[in-house]
Amino acid sequence: MTELLSDFHEDVDHMTDEEFDAAFEKAQELSAYFREIGPKYDIENTFAYPTIAKFKESGLGAFSVPKRYGGMGGNILQTSKIISELSRGDSAITLAYNMHFIMVGMCMGLFSEEQNKLWLGRVVEGDIVFGPFSEQRAGFSGLADMKAVPQPEGGWRIYGKKVWGTLGEASDIVTTNATITDAEGNLPESFEERVEAESFFVAEFDVDENGQGDGIRIEKTWDALGMHATGTHTIHFEGFYIPEDGFVCEWRAGAFGVLEWASLMFASIYLGMQYRVLEEAREVLSKKTLGATFGAIAAAETKVSNVGHIIDGIGDMASRVELSRRVVYRTCQELVDGDDDNWPVELRFPYIGLAKTFCSENVMHMTKRAMSLVGGSSFKKGAIFERLYRDSAASMFQPLNSDQSCTYIGEQLLAPDELND
Ligand SMILES: Cc1cc2nc3c(=O)[nH]c(=O)nc-3n(C[C@H](O)[C@H](O)[C@H](O)COP(=O)(O)OP(=O)(O)OC[C@H]3O[C@@H](n4cnc5c(N)ncnc54)[C@H](O)[C@@H]3O)c2cc1C
Structure with missing residues (x-):
C-alpha cells in the first residue's frame, strides 16, 4: 500500500503554479455563482440543478485527475484549496460536488490501470461521480448489508439501499460498496468473511429525469436541518447489474489507504x-x-x-x-x-x-x-x-x-x- 501511495503522490503532483492559478480563477468564478444562487436552493430545499452545467463547463471536475489520463494533475493540497474556495461561496452546493472530488481521489488510488483509463477518461470528458456508501443500520462504518449476488453469466446483481446518496441527481457514474453473497444471496456468516466479501464497485449511473434507471433509482428523501442543496437522497439498488470489470477491490482494506x-x-x-x-x-x-x-x-x-x-x-x-x-x-x-x-x-x-x-x-x-x-x-x-x-x-x-x-x-x-x- 505504501508503494501504491508513493506512486500516487508522484502521479498527481504535477500541476504547475501557473496552471493552478488559472484553475483557481475558474473556482473563484464558480464560487461567486454558487454564492449567488445558494440561498434560493436552501429555501427551496432542492439540489441546485443549474450548477450542473456550470460545474461541467468549468472543467474543474478533472482537477485532480492525473495528467496521464488527461486531467489537470492537481494534488491533494491544490484540490483542498479549490474546494475551500468553492465552499466560501456556498458550502451546501460545494458539499455536493465534494463527493465527486472525494470519489475521484479515492478511485484513482484503487482502480486498475484499465479502470483508470476508462472511468477517469470519462471524468475528463465531464462525467460526474458519486459515492453512496452509508446505510440505515449504521452509517459509513457499518459493513454493507447491501448484497452483490453473483450471476451465472458473470458480474453481480446488487440489492439494497443507501440512505445518504449525495449528488446522485447530477451523476453519471456510481461507486458503492456491497457484500458479495453466495449464489442464493446469503451473506457470509462470520464477521471476518463479511469483511473480506465487502467489495467496492464502479458502474454507469443512467437514470431518467425522474431518477429511474434499470435496477436502480433515486428516491427523493432528503429533508434535513441544513445542507439542503446537497440532494442527499436514498438510492435503491433493485437487481442493478454490475459487470465483472466493475469490481474494484475489497472495500475496507482498499478504502483505508485512500x-x-x-x-x-x-x-x-x-x-x-x-x-x-x-x-x-x-x-x-x-x-x-x-x-x-x-x-x-x-x-x-x-x-x-x-x-x-x-x-x-x-x-x-x-x-x-x-x-x-x-x-x-x-x-x-x-x-x-x-x-x-x-x-x-x-x-x-x-x-x-x-x-x-x-x-x-x-x-x-x-x-x-x-x-x-x-x-x-x-x-x-x-x-x-x-x-x-x-x-x-x-x-x-x-x-x-x-x-x-x-x-x-x-x-x-x-x-x-x-x-x-
Ligand atoms: C450532508 C451529508 C451528506 C452525506 N453524504 C453522504 C454520501 O454521499 N455518501 C455516504 O456514504 N454518506 C454520506 N453521508 C453520511 C455520513 O458520512 C455518515 O455515514 C452518516 O452520517 C451516518 O454515520 P454516523 O457515524 O453519523 O451514524 P451511525 O453510524 O448511525 O452512528 C451512530 C453512533 O455510533 C457511533 N459509531 C458509528 N460507528 C462506530 C464505530 N465503528 N465505532 C465506534 N462508534 C461508532 C457514531 O459516532 C454515533 O455516535 C452524508 C452525511 C451528511 C450529513
Missing part, C-alpha cells in the same frame, strides 16, 4: 465555511451602530466595533480560521511529501482525520459565536448566519467524527503491543 480524500476534502469544506463566517461577521460588525444604549455599555452612541467582546470575538474567529487553514494545508502537504510513511500505520487514518475534526469543531463554534455577536437579526430566516449555523452542524457526521477519532486513537495507544513499543 480515505484522506474523504476526510481532507470534508475538512476543506468546513475551512471554506469558516472563511465565509468570518467574512460575513466582519461585514456586519465593522459597520453596525446601536445608537443610544443602556446595559453593559450605557452610552449615547455605541458602535459595535468598539465593544470589547466583539473585538475579541472577531479576533478569536480569525485565529481559528488561520489555525484551521494551517492544519489542513500542513496535513495535505505532509501527504504530498509522503511524510505519512513515518506515522504508525494504525494511526494514519485518524491522524489525517484530525484536520477534519479540528475544522468541524471550529466552524460550529464560529457559527454560534457569530450569531451571538451579530445579535438577534442573525436568527431570522434569510440571514446568512442562521443558514451557516444549520449547515455547519453537518460537519459532526462525516467520517471520522470527533468521538470516533478519539476512540480509535485511544484504543490503539492503549493496546498492549503499543505499550510494549
